[in-house]
Amino acid sequence: xxxxxxxxxxxxxxxxxxxxxxxxxxxxxxxxxxxxxxxxxxxxxxxxxxxxxxxxxxxxxxxxxxxxxxxxxxxxxxxxxxxxxxxxxxxxxxxxxxxxxxxxxxxxxxxxxxxxxxxxxxxxxxxxxxxxxxxxxxxxxxxxxxxxxxxxxxxxxxxxxxxxxxxxxxxxxxxxxxxxxxxxxxxxxxxxxxxxxxxxxxxxxxxxxxxxxxxxxxxxxxxxxxxxxxxxxxxxxxxxxxxxxxxxxxxxxxxxxxxxxxxxxxxxxxxxxxxxxxxxxxxxxxxxxxxxxxxxxxxxxxxxxxxxxxxxxxxxxxxxxxxxxxxxxxxxxxxxxxxxxxxxxxxxxxxxxxxxxxxxxxxxxxxxxxxxxxxxxxxxxxxxxxxxxxxxxxxxxxxxxxxxxxxxxxx
Numbered sequence: 067x068x069x070x071x072x073x074x075x076x077x078x079x080x081x082x083x084x085x086x087x088x089x090x091x092x093x094x095x096x097x098x099x100x101x102x103x104x105x106x107x108x109x110x111x112x113x114x115x116x117x118x119x120x121x122x123x124x125x126x127x128x129x130x131x132x133x134x135x136x137x138x139x140x141x142x143x144x145x146x147x148x149x150x151x152x153x154x155x156x157x158x159x160x161x162x163x164x165x166x167x168x169x170x171x172x173x174x175x176x177x178x179x180x181x182x183x184x185x186x187x188x189x190x191x192x193x194x195x196x197x198x199x200x201x202x203x204x205x206x207x208x209x210x211x212x213x214x215x216x217x218x219x220x221x222x223x224x225x226x227x228x229x230x231x232x233x234x235x236x237x238x239x240x241x242x243x244x245x246x247x248x249x250x251x252x253x254x255x256x257x258x259x260x261x262x263x264x265x266x267x268x269x270x271x272x273x274x275x276x277x278x279x280x281x282x283x284x285x286x287x288x289x290x291x292x293x294x295x296x297x298x299x300x301x302x303x304x305x306x307x308x309x310x311x312x313x314x315x316x317x318x319x320x321x322x323x324x325x326x327x328x329x330x331x332x333x334x335x336x337x338x339x340x341x342x343x344x345x346x347x348x349x350x351x352x353x354x355x356x357x358x359x360x361x362x363x364x365x366x367x368x369x370x371x372x373x374x375x376x377x378x379x380x381x382x383x384x385x386x387x388x389x390x391x392x393x394x395x396x397x398x399x400x401x402x403x404x405x406x407x408x409x410x411x412x413x414x415x416x417x418x419x420x421x422x423x424x425x426x427x428x429x430x431x432x433x434x435x436x437x438x439x440x441x442x443x444x445x446x447x448x449x450x451x452x453x454x455x456x457x458x459x460x461x462x463x464x465x466x467x468x469x470x471x472x473x474x475x476x477x
Contacts, residue, residue: 076254077197081206083254084190085213087147090248091185093217093327094158094241095127095178097225099303100319101161103310104234109165113307117428119171120303121421124295126175128417130182132410135189139406143193143255150183151248159242162235184248185214188413191393192406193255203397208338211389212331215382219327226320278400278408286454287395288415290354293451294388295419297357297444301381304427308437312369322378329382337387346391346398347460351452353384353391358448360384365441395458 098120105116138146157177164170191207198206221241229237278284306319341349360380367373396412397405423440430440 077194080197080254081194081209083251084194084210085216086251087185087190087248088187088210088213089185089215089217089220090244090251091154091181091217092214093219093221094154094244095181096218096302096323097221097241098174099306099323100222100226100229101234101238102303102307104229105161105170108162109170111167111170112432113428114432115167116170117303117432118425119167119174121423121425121428122171123174123178124299124417124420124424126417127178127182128295128414128420130179131186131188131413131417132407134179134182134186135192135406135410138183138186138189143189144252146183147252147255148249150180151245151252153177153180154184154248155242155245156180158245159239162238184245186410186413187211187214187389187393188406188409191389191409192402195397195402195405203394203402205335205338205342207390207393208335211334211338211386215327215330215334215386217327218330219324222323222327223320226317230317278404279411281400283399283458284396284408284412286458287392288412290350290451290454291388291392291412291416292419293354293447294392295416295421296423296447297419298385298423299420300423300427300440300444303424304431304437307431309374311431311436312374314369314371314374318371318374322374325375325378326382326385329379330385330387333383333385333387334389336383338390341391341394345460346394347455347458350388350391350395351455353388354448354452354455356384357381358445358452361441361445361448395460398460399458 102113102116102120105111106113109116111119134146134150154177157173157180160173161170161177164173187210190210194206194210195203221244225237225241228240302323305322306316309318309322310316337349337353360377363380364373364377367377392412393405393409396408400408423444426443427437427440430437
């Protein structure tokens with residue numbers, strides 16, 4: 067096998083490992099909506115308090131994104147993933163054994179930060195981008211994004227089955243034990259000489275990142291991702307409650323998450339392939355417009371099992387499909403060398419939206435007995451996100467900035 071073929075094989079292994087890490091981290095976190103009702107029954111804390119604890123965990127994950135990116139740059143991605151896996155297991159297993167609002171908030175927030183160390187989209191996408199040719203990066207981003215969907219597809223229904231068979235506490239402990247799978251998946255990201263050689267100097271990176279943070283286009287993309295966080299986190303946390311409030315079987319919640327997951331795989335890979343041929347800006351605007359339309363149609367339709375299944379498919383096709391064009395716009399506009407740090411900031415903004423989506427959803431239901439005004443806010447925000455993206459100036463020629471690549475890497 068020649069050097070180029072070997073590098074290509076290693077690149078594919080890194081893409082597969084990144085997708086699996088995303089599956090583990092996001093699949094575990096997306097399953098926690100299934101535990102809201104059991105936690106409420108066991109602790110008596112109330113839906114608003116539990117929703118705030120879950121919302122705080124979203125914000126903790128956002129704050130952890132840029133911190134993790136900087137830390138992994140110092141100690142190496144493989145080591146930070148391993149440490150994150152051990153901490154994720156610890157804090158996940160702690161959840162059933164806390165009974166106070168402060169204890170639950172701490173356990174969920176620390177677990178969310180640890181999950182970032184295991185499956186950080188900015189860092190994994192940057193690591194993959196440094197290993198694949200420019201022509202394949204958008205497709206690789208779609209595959210990595212689809213990993214999160216696959217985790218949701220598998221872990222959502224599986225977690226519900228385990229909870230039904232042996233109790234919700236055992237289901238959470240099983241999720242904690244599953245975190246150990248991340249340790250062997252970290253191996254493809256061990257440091258090599260090429261990684262160090264291709265890394266830009268700290269001073270140059272800080273200066274170029276500062277320029278990007280002063281850019282109007284960067285904040286327009288980030289604002290759209292804020293809306294993405296509001297939308298998807300509200301759905302993941304509260305759709306089990308929506309299904310229950312509609313008088314439908316509770317088991318439909320696991321099915322709903324599974325359908326979102328399988329459609330998400332299609333949407334993520336399709337999005338990564340599509341933006342190689344069409345404008346990333348236009349594709350992202352259409353995705354947000356489709357989200358707004360889907361929520362409006364869901365509100366107008368009768369709340370039957372068929373409606374829930376159709377809605378889960380619609381949401382799944384647009385859910386993680388926003389990640390490839392979002393990361394692609396940032397990479398094209400500001401360069402791959404800055405992708406990890408800039409996407410880390412964008413993910414922080416995303417998680418701020420997640421905080422509001424989860425918290426306000428619980429607050430709305432606790433006070434009004436319905437999610438009506440949150441749904442309407444979601445439609446308005448998705449429409450605003452489409453407008454923000456259309457205002458971004460997309461580079462017409464070669465992507466800006468350096469594109470670090472191991473010599474001879476290719477598929």
